[in-house]
Amino acid sequence: MASEKTDVVIVGVGAAGGILAAELGKAGMKVVGLERGPRLTTADFTPHDELRYFQRQELRPNVKRQPVTWRPNANARALPLPVLNYGNQAGGGTIHYGAVSWRFHEDDFRARSQTMERYGAAAIPEDSSLADWPLTYADLEPFYDRAEYELGVSGKAGNLQGRKIDGGNPFEAPRRREYPLPPLFVDQAGAIFEAAARKLGHHPFSTPRAIVSQPYRGRLGCTYCGFCQAFGCHIGAKSSILVTKLPEADASGNFKLLTGAMCYRVNSDNSGRATGVSYYGPDGEDNTIEAELVILAPFIYDNVRLLLLSKTARFPDGLANSSGQVGKHLMAHIGPRVFAAFDDRYVNIYMGPSAQRHSLDDFNADNFDHSSLGFIRGAQISVSPADLEAGPIGAAVSMNPPPGIPRWGGAYRDFLAKYFARYAGLTAQTENLPYADQTIDLDPNVRDAWGLPAPRLTYDWRRPNELKRVEFMVRQLEELGRTMGATHVWRSPPGQGAPGAHHEGGTRMGSDPKTSVVNRYGQSWDIPNLFIIGSSTYPSMSGFNPTLTIQALAYMSADAIVNRYKKNPGPLA
Amino acid sequence: MSEHDASRREFLVRAAVGAGAVAGAGLVPETHAQTREQDRKAKSETNAPAGVLNYIDLALAGAYADLQDFYRRGLAQLDAYCRKTYNEPFVRLSATRQDEVITALDEGKAGGFTWPTAQEFFNTIRTHTMEGMFADPIYGGNKDFAGWRLVGFPGAQAIFTPADMQSKQAFTRAPILSLQAQAQGPTRKE
Numbered sequence: 001m002a003s004e005k006t007d008v009v010i011v012g013v014g015a016a017g018g019i020l021a022a023e024l025g026k027a028g029m030k031v032v033g034l035e036r037g038p039r040l041t042t043a044d045f046t047p048h049d050e051l052r053y054f055q056r057q058e059l060r061p062n063v064k065r066q067p068v069t070w071r072p073n074a075n076a077r078a079l080p081l082p083v084l085n086y087g088n089q090a091g092g093g094t095i096h097y098g099a100v101s102w103r104f105h106e107d108d109f110r111a112r113s114q115t116m117e118r119y120g121a122a123a124i125p126e127d128s129s130l131a132d133w134p135l136t137y138a139d140l141e142p143f144y145d146r147a148e149y150e151l152g153v154s155g156k157a158g159n160l161q162g163r164k165i166d167g168g169n170p171f172e173a174p175r176r177r178e179y180p181l182p183p184l185f186v187d188q189a190g191a192i193f194e195a196a197a198r199k200l201g202h203h204p205f206s207t208p209r210a211i212v213s214q215p216y217r218g219r220l221g222c223t224y225c226g227f228c229q230a231f232g233c234h235i236g237a238k239s240s241i242l243v244t245k246l247p248e249a250d251a252s253g254n255f256k257l258l259t260g261a262m263c264y265r266v267n268s269d270n271s272g273r274a275t276g277v278s279y280y281g282p283d284g285e286d287n288t289i290e291a292e293l294v295i296l297a298p299f300i301y302d303n304v305r306l307l308l309l310s311k312t313a314r315f316p317d318g319l320a321n322s323s324g325q326v327g328k329h330l331m332a333h334i335g336p337r338v339f340a341a342f343d344d345r346y347v348n349i350y351m352g353p354s355a356q357r358h359s360l361d362d363f364n365a366d367n368f369d370h371s372s373l374g375f376i377r378g379a380q381i382s383v384s385p386a387d388l389e390a391g392p393i394g395a396a397v398s399m400n401p402p403p404g405i406p407r408w409g410g411a412y413r414d415f416l417a418k419y420f421a422r423y424a425g426l427t428a429q430t431e432n433l434p435y436a437d438q439t440i441d442l443d444p445n446v447r448d449a450w451g452l453p454a455p456r457l458t459y460d461w462r463r464p465n466e467l468k469r470v471e472f473m474v475r476q477l478e479e480l481g482r483t484m485g486a487t488h489v490w491r492s493p494p495g496q497g498a499p500g501a502h503h504e505g506g507t508r509m510g511s512d513p514k515t516s517v518v519n520r521y522g523q524s525w526d527i528p529n530l531f532i533i534g535s536s537t538y539p540s541m542s543g544f545n546p547t548l549t550i551q552a553l554a555y556m557s558a559d560a561i562v563n564r565y566k567k568n569p570g571p572l573a
Numbered sequence: 574m575s576e577h578d579a580s581r582r583e584f585l586v587r588a589a590v591g592a593g594a595v596a597g598a599g600l601v602p603e604t605h606a607q608t609r610e611q612d613r614k615a616k617s618e619t620n621a622p623a624g625v626l627n628y629i630d631l632a633l634a635g636a637y638a639d640l641q642d643f644y645r646r647g648l649a650q651l652d653a654y655c656r657k658t659y660n661e662p663f664v665r666l667s668a669t670r671q672d673e674v675i676t677a678l679d680e681g682k683a684g685g686f687t688w689p690t691a692q693e694f695f696n697t698i699r700t701h702t703m704e705g706m707f708a709d710p711i712y713g714g715n716k717d718f719a720g721w722r723l724v725g726f727p728g729a730q731a732i733f734t735p736a737d738m739q740s741k742q743a744f745t746r747a748p749i750l751s752l753q754a755q756a757q758g759p760t761r762k763e
Binding site for chain 1: 636672675676679699700703704706707708709712720721723724725726728729730731732733734735737738739740741742743744752755756
């Protein structure tokens with residue numbers, strides 16, 4: 001059993017933890033980072049191997065060693081999820097993600113107020129716990145800017161200090177300056193999508209992505225190989241934490257990374273102060289680290305699980321849980337899809353970065369009038385391959401054939417042979433509302449490879465508000481597909497209620513310690529030397545991918561810790 | 574090879590053949606496909622269509638070894654269903670009846686399955702068949718790039734140009750590349 005002392009311990013060195021490690025290390029704080037998986041290098045990502053990385057998910061948690069269970073409601077039996085979409089190594093999910101990097105809209109931070117002002121309180125479903133964030137877009141804008149420039153995001157501004165720019169996203173919140181890098185090349189699918197969307201009166205644009213379109217800060221520009229989402233980038237063009245912030249953390253001389261380290265408890269004393277963490281090392285040995293400041297930055301399941309596992313006499317319902325809100329308000333994106341297949345052209349959608357390529361924002365957030373629609377909030381619409389990954393295994397396992405063609409046999413073979421290189425997928429990424437009974441807790445029946453109870457999700461997205469939104473969006477996708485000139489346009493079957501990608505909630509932030517777990521800096525209301533950073537703090541989720549906002553929040557928290565907390569440890573808000 | 578190994582080997586080959594017959598029937602390219610009569614006679618990976626059976630065989634002996642029981646139970650239930658419905662095991666049924674059975678599996682209408690369920694069994698075999706068709710040939714399937722040629726996928730390319738990305742034609746600029754070719758680097762001779 002080893003024991004050591006440090007200024008700061010960070011659990012999880014991914015999208016948020018990597019930024020905090022670099023920023024606190026540069027400010028002279030001694031930082032130890034705990035990472036459950038290994039630290040890989042860019043050279044490790046050379047094999048363009050769809051079976052290994054997409055299908056067998058080598059860069060994601062092994063579902064047998066690290067199970068997460070799901071049940072649609074509290075009366076059903078929870079079963080292990082077959083796929084986990086977060087990261088499992090230094091750099092976390094930024095190694096394998098599609099790198100889609102949005103700033104949230106101004107009204108994403110005040111979805112409750114926005115809805116009440118425009119449609120009245122009755123428009124919000126009675127059982128939804130939709131809440132405003134305890135900060136505004138303007139508060140976060142400087143940190144979005146830092147994230148885009150320090151990490152490297154490619155895109156085109158649509159709103160420069162209030163001035164609308166043609167070709168960018170006209171619905172985006174005002175930004176102080178252009179993206180640091182021009183947009184990535186438009187592929188054939190993006191070009192057809194662009195033309196169709198304009199014809200329909202929408203406002204398409206190249207999706208902003210943390211993939212450098214040109215050489216940037218010593219890194220090579222993207223070569224459009226297509227092995228992107230689910231893969232590590234073989235030339236380091238994807239702006240993962242591995243190639244951006246970890247080298248900065250290393251160079252600070254104040255950062256130590258422990259790999260193969262599974263944190264299982266946050267330790268605290270009788271006064272309710274965090275004293276450090278306990279973790280199992282690579283060989284299973286039980287170790288402790290004493291720290292002045294404890295920062296939790298793993299995926300949201302483990303934020304909740306760690307707090308619940310760390311209960312004490314003072315916090316019998318879980319550490320830092322005097323509000324009773326830990327584990328509640330779980331959210332996840334649902335991605336209803338429509339496929340469009342073309343007889344008059346090849347699309348070759350396996351080329352280029354594989355996640356959402358070209359997008360439109362006309363039906364996201366409150367960018368459109370919901371008065372007569374029967375639902376609130378929207379979805380981000382884009383063109384992409386079947387499972388945001390474009391190889392033939394992905395197409396075969398993720399794209400259902402059109403009605404009338406079975407999933408096997410000669411007719412299916414003919415379908416794949418004709419259309420694998422002639423299809424485009426259309427997806428809507430929906431902003432599902434928070435509900436207090438959508439939860440994460442500890443599964444009493446399933447344990448992981450370390451003997452710890454598995455996180456258990458209780459969640460079913462099929463609420464009236466969400467079902468209506470999905471149907472509305474699928475109709476938009478079908479209209480886009482037809483306008484693109486596709487010979488065949490067909491729907492993917494709806495999901496069975498399980499959460500999709502991009503989980504949020506579980507340790508929500510707020511302005512009131514009675515109804516939230518942390519303040520706007522991710523600082524625990526109950527334990528001021530405990531910070532929780534990541535999408536688990538989101539009070540609402542937005543239709544946009546969460547990562548750039550996680551990163552902006554990490555920069556904001558690092559700034560507050562370095563410039564205020566370090567001098568005068570205590571509550572920041 | 575010990576008797577135990579031989580029996581395990583026979584099971585794996587049988588599992589792979591059964592899997593290929595169930596999900597791969599008609600899925601492989603015509604040039605590499607064999608008749609159902611040949612399928613029935615298949616006893617090793619050497620005459621497996623497109624290498625799918627070889628892939629499943631290798632996977633069940635390695636990465637998917639924990640699914641051996643799943644396959645064993647699934648195939649036993651499949652034969653029990655076929656014997657009950659048609660008085661013959663699956664591999665002896667006519668093509669039309671095999672299609673009826675597969676449709677029943679796909680739709681979860683084949684009776685008598687407990688674990689795995691008919692749909693679980695079909696979905697797994699289907700997924701593994703697709704992997705065998707489309708994974709890199711180093712895994713034992715996708716023989717001579719049969720799967721990639723079928724659908725027009727050029728494999729492990731390291732770069733696509735703006736012209737490639739904007740083309741409305743099939744991609745023909747470079748040969749299909751496997752992981753072995755990728756490991757050897759771009760200067761290798763074709």
